[in-house]
Amino acid sequence: MKVSKTYPLKLNVNGEWKKAEVTPRETLLHVMRERLSHTEVKEGCGKGDCGACAVLLDGKPVNACLTLALQADGQRVVTLKGIGTPDKPHPLQESFIKKGAIQCGFCSAGMIVTAKGLLDKNPKPSREEIGKAISGNLCRCTGYKKIIEAIEEAALKLRRTKNDRR
């Protein structure tokens, strides 16, 4: 069997630089899950329809399944764990739990990552804008009402904390 040539890869994952030797065939999704143990990046459809694998690449939401790891070389990747942890959850994560916007949880990682991408750019999105932003993230359990409400509530909370700090 022909052995694939490997290439050096450098990624900043959730603020920490990581290195790996990868073949061109490996998607960002694969490297995140299998090489760097970031299993919070989920695989759903594998062809860019469902958004379960969404990560922020240099601050913008992309599908990790349709990105070669080498395409992301030298860039910043933020996953769900980079947004918040069980000890220190992000307001988005808190409101998803509080509003019951999670059932099986499979879409939640990509959903929250995409929502974070939205709120970073637009701290006060309308319902319509939220709906548009998550149109590439499929949920097959709850429907989208609770998810949209959770994002709205998190946006409100984030705006309040920001105002308090001033």
Place this chain on the structure above:
Amino acid sequence: MINSHILSQEFEFVEPHTIGEAVKWMAAYRGNAKFMAGGTDLLVRMKMGRARPEAIINLSKIPALRYLIIEPGLRIGVLTTFRQIERNGFIQKRYTALHEAAKAVTSIQIKTMGTLGGNLCHGSPAADSAPPLIAFGAEVRMIEGDKERTIPLEAFFSGPGQTLLTRKELMVEIQVPEPKANTGSAFVKLGRVSADLAKVSVAVVIEREEDFCRDCKMVMGSVAEIPLRTKGAERILMGRKFKEDLVEKASLQVSEEIKPINDMRSTAWYRKEVSKILVRDAINLAWKRAV
């Protein structure tokens, strides 16, 4: 097969930093490599075994392909993403149909990576960027070795998944002329859900002179083997006083002109029927905006 973290095929990966290097690499691979812009189409095709390049030539490290210049026509580097087009206020105002097409492209995730160049070069009759760009009279500049040519986008598509690009040729720029004063445009698309490919799409560009339609361009997606200019319908409106019954006549003419197929997204019959409505809406929208 599709749920692969790792693509099933072996290929090499090169990252040129200039256009010259990119076309040299392609020559070195004798045309058996693929240029990659955002990768959102190419990687799906590779996962499905529909594309088997010896190598991927990643274009994303070539700054000379990533620009959007307003001068006052548009010069668009092929790496310009749908998200950049969507968020550009000038394009929204002067090239409204192009803005609406960028907006209609699937999801934020795909729009962030997906480029105008990639969308055109795959040659899909459903490519959202094609109808508005053709309707605005866009031309595309392509390079192979030290040869260069610029052709009208209208002539670029030659069949489903086929274009005039040779295997070694690289599209580098999309040039869009400045619309005349009093021009309005619209892009209307019907998909099953908003993130889906088009069942039917239509772009209309109208130049208005008081109550008269001075010029009209109408281009449709997903209704023929290539993005199709419906010239018969254009002629019905051109040079005439704008009236409701003419719009009706043009929309009926469109359903005669198009040659849709049955596929998983729609039947040919449905496409013909619904085209009438989309065309009517697009004409009326473009007309209203032409002030």
